[in-house]
Amino acid sequence: MKPDLSDLNAFMAVARAGGFREGARLGGTSASSLSEAVRRLEERLGVRLLHRTTRSVAPTEAGQRLLDRLTPALTEVEAALEGVGDLRDRPAGTLRLNVPASAARLVLPAIVPGFLAAYPDIRLDLTVEESFVDVLAAGCDAGIRYEERLEQDMIAVPIGPRQQRFACVAAPTYWDRRGRPEHPRDLLDHDCLRGRFPSGAVPPWEFERAGEVVMVDPKGPLVFSVNGAADLAIDTAAAGGGVIFLFEDWLKPLIDSGMLEPVLVDWHQPFSGPFLYYSGRRLTPPPLRAFVDYVRANTTD
Numbered sequence: 001m002k003p004d005l006s007d008l009n010a011f012m013a014v015a016r017a018g019g020f021r022e023g024a025r026l027g028g029t030s031a032s033s034l035s036e037a038v039r040r041l042e043e044r045l046g047v048r049l050l051h052r053t054t055r056s057v058a059p060t061e062a063g064q065r066l067l068d069r070l071t072p073a074l075t076e077v078e079a080a081l082e083g084v085g086d087l088r089d090r091p092a093g094t095l096r097l098n099v100p101a102s103a104a105r106l107v108l109p110a111i112v113p114g115f116l117a118a119y120p121d122i123r124l125d126l127t128v129e130e131s132f133v134d135v136l137a138a139g140c141d142a143g144i145r146y147e148e149r150l151e152q153d154m155i156a157v158p159i160g161p162r163q164q165r166f167a168c169v170a171a172p173t174y175w176d177r178r179g180r181p182e183h184p185r186d187l188l189d190h191d192c193l194r195g196r197f198p199s200g201a202v203p204p205w206e207f208e209r210a211g212e213v214v215m216v217d218p219k220g221p222l223v224f225s226v227n228g229a230a231d232l233a234i235d236t237a238a239a240g241g242g243v244i245f246l247f248e249d250w251l252k253p254l255i256d257s258g259m260l261e262p263v264l265v266d267w268h269q270p271f272s273g274p275f276l277y278y279s280g281r282r283l284t285p286p287p288l289r290a291f292v293d294y295v296r297a298n299t300t301d
């Protein structure tokens with residue numbers, strides 16, 4: 001049976017202090033517990049480690065050899081443990097996040113620069129994808145998702161804007177040429193640019209007004225990956241190539257400039273903003289704890 005590390009520490013404490021009582025005093029324990037630990041160690045090794053008299057305690061030859069070998073080894077162990085403690089007290093290391101493209105574009109720019117400036121010892125490793133993977137299985141510490149995508153047994157922390165919505169837009173020249181829709185179903189007669197998820201799904205466009213929900217599945221000349229080609233689709237719409245339905249905040253610069261014009265505005269339904277989520281079933285790594293605290297301090301209701 002291998003000796004217990006605590007028994008080895010007890011032996012070193014007694015040998016260095018020159019006695020059980022002094023070793024106990026310095027270590028904040030009892031002399032009897034040290035004596036028992038040394039006895040167990042001697043029994044397991046089959047050799048006496050300490051000479052005991054009524055006046056003193058000193059290592060035997062075997063005990064001195066063990067002490068000489070243990071001292072540098074346990075010093076290394078203590079240094080390693082202190083290094084881990086530093087990570088707890090001063091957040092450092094790698095934080096791995098898995099986020100959708102919308103979060104990378106609309107949420108993180110307002111958070112990441114300030115966070116990295118506040119925690120220069122943390123390295124952010126960001127994966128942008130739309131496949132809604134299990135973040136833990138993917139080797140990530142946390143993810144950003146919308147409410148309906150949250151997994152069970154996860155802690156959810158609001159991050160970024162607390163309300164968002166999609167907007168239906170096209171270039172004014174397109175609307176002038178094709179006519180402006182008055183109802184979502186009118187989009188079935190338009191050239192619509194559709195987003196596709198990695199699963200292959202092309203979700204319908206959902207509109208709501210006064211409790212009435214309308215889902216439309218229009219056709220068009222372009223189907224694009226929402227993860228990597230959204231900017232291409234937006235540029236195509238701005239050039240008059242069709243209608244796009246996307247996060248309003250993503251489109252806002254072009255809407256404000258007049259390059260894109262929203263329609264069916266009273267049908268643009270708001271929905272809950274995204275959440276940072278992570279497992280509540282394990283100790284939170286220091287970089288993630290620092291990020292969670294930073295997000296909470298910089299996200300308003």
